[in-house]
Amino acid sequence: xxxxxxxxxxxxxxxxxxxxxxxxxxxxxxxxxxxxxxxxxxxxxxxxxxxxxxxxxxxxxxxxxxxxxxxxxxxxxxxxxxxxxxxxxxxxxxxxxxxxxxxxxxxxxxxxxxxxxxxxxxxxxxxxxxxxxxxxxxxxxxxxxxxxxxxxxxxxxxxxxxxxxxxxxxxxxxxxxxxxxxxxxxxxxxxxxxxxxxxxxxxxxxxxxxxxxxxxxxxxxxxxxxxxxxxxxxxxxxxxxxxxxxxxxxxxxxxxxxxxxxxxxxxxxxxxxxxxxxxxxxxxxxxxxxxxxxxxxxxxxxxxxxxxxxxxxxxxxxx
Numbered sequence: 198x199x200x201x202x203x204x205x206x207x208x209x210x211x212x213x214x215x216x217x218x219x220x221x222x223x224x225x226x227x228x229x230x231x232x233x234x235x236x237x238x239x240x241x242x243x244x245x246x247x248x249x250x251x252x253x254x255x256x257x258x259x260x261x262x263x264x265x266x267x268x269x270x271x272x273x274x275x276x277x278x279x280x281x282x283x284x285x286x287x288x289x290x291x292x293x294x295x296x297x298x299x300x301x302x303x304x305x306x307x308x309x310x311x312x313x314x315x316x317x318x319x320x321x322x323x324x325x326x327x328x329x330x331x332x333x334x335x336x337x338x339x340x341x342x343x344x345x346x347x348x349x350x351x352x353x354x355x356x357x358x359x360x361x362x363x364x365x366x367x368x369x370x371x372x373x374x375x376x377x378x379x380x381x382x383x384x385x386x387x388x389x390x391x392x393x394x395x396x397x398x399x400x401x402x403x404x405x406x407x408x409x410x411x412x413x414x415x416x417x418x419x420x421x422x423x424x425x426x427x428x429x430x431x432x433x434x435x436x437x438x439x440x441x442x443x444x445x446x447x448x449x450x451x452x453x454x455x456x457x458x459x460x461x462x463x464x465x466x467x468x469x470x471x472x473x474x475x476x477x478x479x480x481x482x483x484x485x486x487x488x489x490x491x492x493x494x495x496x497x498x499x500x501x502x503x504x505x506x507x508x509x510x511x512x513x514x515x516x
Contacts, residue, residue, distance in 0.1 A: 208260035212267030215299035221315040248274025268300015273492040293327040295513035302419040310515030329508035340491040347408035350488035388442035395474040406438035433470040440465040473504035
């Protein structure tokens with residue numbers, strides 16, 4: 198759709214609280230759009246979850262592409278909002294989605310070939326094409342990159358509590374905040390066994406693990422890889438499981454991830470391509486709490502029902 202002047206209508210959902218928002222302000226974004234003959238519709242988030250509802254405003258205003266200007270959480274909200282609308286009305290023509298990487302890690306932007314420099318990424322998007330990509334579904338919420346249950350959910354929960362207490366650890370340390378808090382969290386995490394039922398070409402199988410990551414894309418935590426074969430175009434999710442409650446095994450896991458030794462030698466690791474899976478605790482953590490996450494944001498406690506939505510949305514990519 199175009200405006201009265203014949204220009205394309207693009208919308209930007211802008212998170213002013215994103216870690217790198219100062220690197221590219223709203224005025225900077227508008228300037229780059231104007232250079233490319235487009236005047237964007239700007240919608241700013243004021244609280245977590247706003248992006249889910251703002252995409253509806255963008256569609257009603259005629260946007261044919263929506264830019265998520267923030268971190269992976271902002272992108273997740275834009276995608277979740279679109280998927281929600283798609284479920285409500287399957288005939289609705291949905292806009293393309295494109296990231297402007299302003300967050301701490303920006304996993305999807307890296308996955309799809311965008312520069313981590315937000316201005317460079319935005320400029321490159323005008324010559325990029327959109328294609329249908331798979332989206333993961335988890336208890337009615339959606340994810341672009343991954344969902345997980347277990348230790349990393351606990352780490353994100355600890356970081357969220359620190360931020361609520363006005364800690365600047367995430368803004369100051371960036372991606373290293375997860376590593377720092379993760380190492381400290383090993384001493385107080387209550388390892389809880391998970392029961393996982395997965396469906397794939399092998400039929401239905403049951404597994405037991407203490408930590409599980411369900412990936413739609415290959416990168417984990419930015420530059421690290423747990424599932425090298427994960428591809429958002431293949432119609433599968435990659436299920437990665439670590440079966441151990443031994444703190445030493447988690448230290449090994451940390452070291453092997455950081456040093457990119459992805460054979461995970463000496464650890465009880467299993468990997469499968471799946472269409473869907475259900476995850477629940479055999480025994481809930483004694484301390485309670487929420488120990489799952491989607492796209493780097495804390496999510497609800499198990500039970501979780503996860504599935505792939507094949508070629509669900511058009512996403513702008515460089516590669």
